[in-house]
Amino acid sequence: MNKSILVIAVGMCLAGCDKKVEEKPVSELTHEEQVGLCSNPAVVKTITDGFKAETVKNLDASPINYYPLINAKQDEPEYKYKDSPFLYTSKFFEDGFGTTERLKVDKITVTGTRSDSINCEATVTLDSDSLYKRNISGPMSYQLVKQGDKYTPKVPEFGIVNLRFSMSDEPTNEQTAWRNGFFENLSAIDNKTKSIPNDSFIPVSQDDLYYIYFSQAPREFSDDELMSFFSGKWNSTTDSFAKEDLKKYELPVIKAKIAKYKDIHNIVFYASSNYGYNNNPDIPDFKTASDEKVFNLNDGALTLLAGESYNFDIKGYKYSGIGCGMVSGRSYSNRGITVSIPRRLNACNIVIPDDKARDISSALSSIHSKQKNVEYFDKYYLHIDKVDGDSNIISTALVREELKIYDPENHQVIIETTIK
Known part of the structure; x- marks a missing residue:
């Protein structure tokens, strides 16, 4: 019994005597601790909030104009709307952020360190239901700067214009549902127009x-x-x-x-x-x-x-x-x-x-x-x-x-x- 008590006491001392990770200087951090700091939920939230704000600016300056039904075949009802554009605006993005427009920050790594900072890199991906068959992602670099007993994220201006757009082979289920809704809305508007006397x-x-x-x-x-x-x-x-x-x-x-x-x-x-x-x-x-x-x-x-x-x-x-x-x-x-x-x-x-x-x-x-x-x-x-x-x-x-x-x-x- 005495031996067991000793082990517990030592364990408690180790846990209590260890420095908190954020209190350590960069030189004392292990690689895993550096990655953990770069991946901290508070840091990811800072990146997410910054991306949202910067993307609103990007889209205010230049909304994305594209044609969701451009590839419809001639025998499909959607074909008549192949030249109908959809304007992806800042309001549309902002209203849907977190639901139809989702940001993912992952694959976080450490690319280098200095005496007072950690260089981090992450893959930023925007999953958009309304940008049909579009892959939207790209790397983002940022820093954690040692300030007192904490590491403060230093995130650059980074929005949708900094991401790469590419076509995917298959749409997501959500994108297919959005595209169907886009077609049905156009069709409903036209049917109403056709009924004008x-x-x-x-x-x-x-x-x-x-x-x-x-x-x-x-x-x-x-x-x-x-x-x-x-x-x-x-x-x-x-x-x-x-x-x-x-x-x-x-x-x-x-x-x-x-x-x-x-x-x-x-x-x-x-x-x-x-x-x-x-x-x-x-x-x-x-x-x-x-x-x-x-x-x-x-x-x-x-x-x-x-x-x-x-x-x-x-x-x-x-x-x-x-x-x-x-x-x-x-x-x-x-x-x-x-x-x-x-x-x-x-x-x-x-x-x-x-x-x-x-x-x-x-x-x-x-x-x-x-x-x-x-x-x-x-x-x-x-x-x-x-x-x-x-x-x-x-x-x-x-x-x-x-x-x-x-x-x-x-x-x-x-x-x-x-x-x-």
Whole structure:
């Protein structure tokens, strides 16, 4: 019994008489103790907090823009959204940090020591559910500096821009679920857009598009910018006093008109063939509320239709319109402002009623045999997705079309349909 008591007493003395690891100078630390200090949970928390703060700065300066559905196959429903971007912002990162955006600091080693410091290195990995099939990691070096009876971490500025991005062979389950949700959200938004009735779409002129841009671009325009764009008198004089006089009575009118376009998100314009503005009976009657000419996209996508054969599988004709098949989206620029139609929500088929299919096929074949092509009038219903004040682009989605196709000789209507 005495022997046992002695052993316990010695053990207690050793435990109590040992210096705490943090109190030891660097020279007395074992390698395992150095690694333990570098791996201390408080140190890892300092690294994590610093990474979060620095990444917020990184993403404020330059958000990550990428296309989660870019690799969708043509026969998949996601394919129509392959060009839909996702903007990974500082708010998205910060809101999800610790849940959907997780930081891992591991593989911690000691790379060297000095008399008063330890050089540490760790692998930092960001596991993000929303950056699909992305591996995001990289090495990070930091120091522990001996200050009194403790070691204080000296962590450099280190954020997401310091990590390497690479593609993984397989997504995580969480990334797959996020990507599915991204697709479903886009699809739900588009389905809601497709249900907007025709009377909610407003025919617009070229000038209307300018006012839409200035009312909805997410940036402030100076008074001089507005006067320079909208006032011919302002631009025709170099007299500074005359400019100030013009500004006093023209600028309030300009700003008031711009304000009227703030909530216009559904617009209509048209495209027609060379049938001509004065010849086509549909065009002269197609005016804006202020009796201006509706914007003409001058799209020629339908010029190949007469050479197509009726398709029994789709009960109609393959459509060569905007965003169909090999036909890309359309854009039109004037005075530095671009209207873009990068995507369509409606189908790429012109469906023909069974009781009219034979007659229409015969008529189109006859036109083609004369080496002629159809004339057409196509009314576009568009939803404004975004107005970009940096690139000066009004980006829209094509929701539906009201299409009329005419015989080029007698101008009789051959096909009249809505492509939804």
